[in-house]
Amino acid sequence: MLAAAAPVLAQKKKKGSPAATPPAAAPASTEKKDAGGIQPYDKVITAKAVSDEGLFKVHKLDDKYFYEIPDSLIEREMLMVTRIAKTAEDIGYGGENVRNQVVRWQKKDKKVLLRVVSYSNIADENSPMSLSVRNSNFEPIIQSFDIKAFGKDSSLVIEVTTLFTKDVPAIGFDDARRKQYKVSNLDESRTFIEHVKSFPINIEARHVLTYRAGEAPSNASVGSISLEMNNSMILLPKKAMMPRLADDRVGFFAQSQVDYGQDAQKAVTTSYIRRWRLEPKDVAAYNRGELVEPKKQIVYYIDPATPEKWRPYLKQGVEDWNAAFERAGFKNAITAKDAPTKEEDPDWSPEDARYSVIRYFASDIQNAYGPHVADPRSGEI
Known part of the structure; x- marks a missing residue:
């Protein structure tokens, strides 16, 4: 910052001359500013914004994106699914899953935190041991966001542009590939x-990330790797x-939790x-x-890239x-369909985590292999 200083000439005061009248003080400003930077809603989400309704409002203003999160969704658990939608040559396949994690939005003073929730270690909430488990599993913060404005019904407006344009490891390139390709x-x-x-129950974000890499697997002369990521x-x-216990006699994919709240006087690993x-x-x-139809049929879509034959x-x-x-006891429980054109x-996308593809x-x-996305709390696919 450059500060311009005007020269001041000192003059000797003459005897008997009246004292100089000090300049009048500037009138106090009547405009009240929030010290935390929170502005009126229409100053942040202006008439130029392109808005999308769904789980919560998404606003696009020039090259910036804003989330308007209802107060009712603060502390609600959400599943974040990260996929590489389009990949560089020799780096896996477009559409592969990179990471699944439970997250929650949390209000902290004049900020909103995006935190990761782990269900690897648990204890019954009514057990004294649950306090110790929580103290040993402090939820990491992916990123914090300043509250820019408040919407109707106390919704919180935050700008999320940097979540997708900065290097955020939780939703970007995985650690193994960073090391393999010497990403700087x-x-x-x-x-x-x-x-x-x-959308009604989900937010879909598509962003392009370019990493500088010392050993890019293809087009090494460029010295970088570009990927198109999709975050659901x-x-x-x-x-x-309600989860169901796994049994080695039956072939199911399973997930495990360490339970510290049981009466076995030790930590017990349980698989569901x-x-x-x-x-x-x-x-x-x-x-x-009697055979009955399910409330919700299982639907698999066929990838449009599949040869028609x-x-x-x-x-x-x-x-x-x-x-x-x-x-x-179920009829018509499962079906397969062509993906819509x-x-x-x-808006249909094979990366949209609502769809099984x-x-x-x-x-x-x-x-062939069968990766899938499941609720870490219960095993529900």
Whole structure:
């Protein structure tokens, strides 16, 4: 900052001369400013903003993005799913999952914190041990945001641009690949947000990250790696589904928790299966032993990149599982569909974590594997 100083000439005061009249004080400003920088809503979200309604409002103003988070969603748990939507050559496959984590928005004075919640170590809330578990599992802060304004119903307006344009490891390149390709830092001049969209239960953010890399696996002369990332933030149910214990005699994917609140006088590792929430549409008929449809059918979409000649067989492979679900009392429990076209649903995306998609990767290895996204609290897929 440059400060300009005007020269002052000292003059000897003559005897008998009247004292100089001091300059009048400037009138006090009547404009009241918030010391924390919180402004009136329409000063932050102006008429130029392009807004999107959904889980919470997303506002785009020039190249900046703002979230307007309702007070009712503060402290609500959400699942953040990070995928590489488009990848550089020889760095995995576009659409692969990078990281799943439970997060929550938390208000702290004039800031909003985005924090990670872990369910690896637990204890019953009514157990004295739960205090010790909480004290040993302090929730890390991904990023803090200044509250820019308050909306109607006490909603909090924050600018989230830097969440997607700065090097935020929690939603960026994973540590293993950073080491493998000798990534030094993020080049912000080649990093930008493609879009952020709001849907009824989720927020989808697409952004391009460019990392400077000493050993880029392709186009090494450029000295960098560019990726298009997709981050889904999905509202989790207030009440988690009842988990089901895993049994080695049955082949399920499982997840584990260390429980410190049991009476075994030691920490107990408990494994729960990952499963769909299938609930009968007609409970009375289900209890009578009749086949009933589920409240919510399991739907798999076929990746638009799949060669058309293989699509009928993939669909049949999915729907053949209906026989197994019928043994559990459900009919029409699972189906497979072609992904909608852009004309049918311009917002549909295989990276949107609301959808289960069978992806078709361009690989020289004949293989298949079944990654999936599940609620860490209960195992619900």
